[in-house]
Amino acid sequence: MSETDDDVPPEHRRLLSELDREAAAPPALEERIVSALRARGMLRAAGPRSRAPVRLAAAAAGLILLAAGFLAGRSFDPRRPSPTPGPRYALFLLRGQERVPQRPEEEAGRVAEYRAWARGLAKSGRFVSGEKLEDRVERVGSAPDVAASAENGEEEIRGFFVISASDFQDALSVARGCPHLRHGGRILVRPIASV
């Protein structure tokens, strides 16, 4: 509200400012729109992941993206629905062969994707929590402790989400919508035991 604000009572202004500016569209709608564009010849089918070089090394940039996504999910509208009671699932985001953004603009675009996805989950009451993990890994157990760099394996867990879902298939469906997959990452879905 930048103009003719004189006739706007503070209460009115406050209420307007509290209104959401975004809402998650139904996931099926995205598929419908992609199909419609493809049918009109406006879109090529998804091909090889990328023409740009793929870097497997862990990169701080990638972690920033995950952090942004998690943060967005946590800090989103405080009036968002509480997580739906029911089974909970952990979605472990593995590094896989995701393409690391090459440019700041590309990186920011990735942030927007994770943010939109996390917000969608929060809106639907499915987002429970999420954290990014640092690179450092220490393995402890019967074998001698080993300090391992996160760059040593593709099984590196970059972060995780905890979501609520109606059943395992539903959780898989949520995971399939995560932008992490579109960038070559992988997701491990595990039910959380109810004890």
Added chain:
Amino acid sequence: MTRAESESGTDRALVSDFLESRDEGAFRRLYAAHTPRLYLFLLRLSGGREAEAEELLQETWIRASSSLPAFRWQSALATWLCGIALNAWREAARARSPVCASIESAAEEIPAGPPETRADGTGRVDLERAIRRLPEGFREVLLLHDLEGYTHEEIAGLLGISPGTSKSQLSRARGWLRRWLVAEAGSAQKEGVQ
């Protein structure tokens, strides 16, 4: 770098990737970045009718995909997309009811009293629902100005009206909401007394 500059840089990269490749993944990234805002805008424009908002969102992206090569970045990408969405909605509204689509005729529809009101369990008033019940012409101007940040000159260009008409419609829309807020507050007071 300001937030606007950062968003602009992001949008340019997303659009450039999409136009260079016409790749499905590139489109999905663009879609993910802009759809949440577009969808809510359309949902509000269509008075909360989800099926209509979904149809309009699809139409918006079809038109945008076709017109993107001609986009010259004289406005923010979000603003441009919002304009496409608005046009799609107005065309649909005209097809549905030529009379209601006219902002001037909508002035005749403005109710004298407040709409049905509701307060949720926390006392938060349902302004969202009140906005959706505004006559279409008033709703357009209120959404574009108070929620999407358009100027009256921009709204005038989008809606084919004068900036003065835009100002007057906004004022009347706000007045309608204000009456509704007062009525809501009065209703809450009565409940408190009882």
